Amino acid sequence: MSRRGARLHIDWTACEGRGLCSEMLTEILAIDDWGYPLARDGRPEPAVPRELVAHARRAERLCPRLALRVLPEPPPTRPQGGSQLPPS
Amino acid sequence: MNEALWYTGRGAGLVTLVLLTVVVALGVASRAGRPLPGLPRFATPVLHRNASLLAVVLLGVHVGSLLFDPYAQLRLVDLMLPFAGAYRPLWLGLGTLAFDLVVALVITSLLRSRLGATAWRRIHWAAYAAWPLAVLHGLGTGTDAGTAWLRAVTAVCVLTVAMAGAYRLLLPDPATGPLGPPAPPGNRDPRLTPLTISGPPR
Numbered sequence: 001m002s003r004r005g006a007r008l009h010i011d012w013t014a015c016e017g018r019g020l021c022s023e024m025l026t027e028i029l030a031i032d033d034w035g036y037p038l039a040r041d042g043r044p045e046p047a048v049p050r051e052l053v054a055h056a057r058r059a060e061r062l063c064p065r066l067a068l069r070v071l072p073e074p075p076p077t078r079p080q081g082g083s084q085l086p087p088s
Numbered sequence: 089m090n091e092a093l094w095y096t097g098r099g100a101g102l103v104t105l106v107l108l109t110v111v112v113a114l115g116v117a118s119r120a121g122r123p124l125p126g127l128p129r130f131a132t133p134v135l136h137r138n139a140s141l142l143a144v145v146l147l148g149v150h151v152g153s154l155l156f157d158p159y160a161q162l163r164l165v166d167l168m169l170p171f172a173g174a175y176r177p178l179w180l181g182l183g184t185l186a187f188d189l190v191v192a193l194v195i196t197s198l199l200r201s202r203l204g205a206t207a208w209r210r211i212h213w214a215a216y217a218a219w220p221l222a223v224l225h226g227l228g229t230g231t232d233a234g235t236a237w238l239r240a241v242t243a244v245c246v247l248t249v250a251m252a253g254a255y256r257l258l259l260p261d262p263a264t265g266p267l268g269p270p271a272p273p274g275n276r277d278p279r280l281t282p283l284t285i286s287g288p289p290r
């Protein structure tokens with residue numbers, strides 16, 4: 001899996017906007033005023049580049065609500081709406 | 089040699105109490121949903137977990153050294169089965185219960201993603217039994233029970249957890265706090281609207 005990267009699923013029914021994930025995965029997630037993560041690439045399930053997969057797993061383990069999942073396949077190449085955020 | 093075991097057991101017990109206090113205070117404070125002053129948000133769960141792992145190691149030293157201390161008269165079952173001990177069975181049993189609970193808390197937490205959030209959370213509330221049991225165990229048994237300094241350390245521990253509780257209960261919740269409730273999606277920065285409502289992964 002990690003050769004092609006992965007994607008990050010956020011379970012919005014569980015997430016409480018503790019903001020850990022945006023802090024740990026600044027390359028992938030921005031943060032809104034209430035601590036909730038925002039995908040920088042505009043996808044519902046943002047892409048996790050290969051070199052960040054291990055780090056994303058760390059965030060997955062630390063999320064206090066277990067709301068993050070690193071899913072094995074990268075997202076489809078075309079973003080599904082929204083627009084790109086500049087990297088911070 | 090026996091003296092060394094005895095000193096080690098007492099010291100490790102005290103350090104375990106202090107570490108468990110730190111663990112419980114961090115657990116309580118983290119539920120406030122707000123970073124601790126001066127720390128990044130991810131620091132709270134990392135400290136909570138690592139302090140609890142350290143507490144388990146010290147707890148192992150505590151019971152391990154007293155198991156081999158001839159004066160404590162501990163048998164292997166006394167480490168796991170409460171109230172069966174020969175020497176001050178009540179106070180010892182409270183410690184045994186706390187030991188069982190802490191071990192269960194740590195094991196279930198390391199397997200948290202397999203247990204699922206709801207089951208794990210229910211089990212984790214046992215922390216509110218484990219820590220007071222450990223406090224009582226420390227006050228009631230052992231060589232140092234009744235000394236002024238042990239009482240002072242215990243008082244500081246209780247105060248620490250009480251302060252964490254106050255931090256959690258008295259400060260406004262961020263969701264309804266000074267920023268008010270979250271803006272409806274339409275009012276957000278238009279570049280930041282990829283929020284899709286989704287549940288657990290299929």
Ligand code: HEM
Nearest residue numbers: 064111112115116118119137140190193194197198215218
């Ligand atoms: C590997 C070990 C452990 C891990 C990974 C762990 C993880 C967690 C997590 C993720 C939370 C939720 C925090 C939040 O919602 O922001 C929590 C809460 C808490 N933990 Fe732990 N924990 C561990 C061990 C322990 C131990 C040994 C104790 C106490 C003896 C403890 C006491 C607490 C308390 C009191 C809370 C607050 C619970 C509540 O009010 O909902 N934890 N822990």
Ligand code: SF4
Nearest residue numbers: 015016018019021063
């Ligand atoms: S760490 Fe978990 S609970 Fe916190 S904002 Fe990220 S997904 Fe939500």
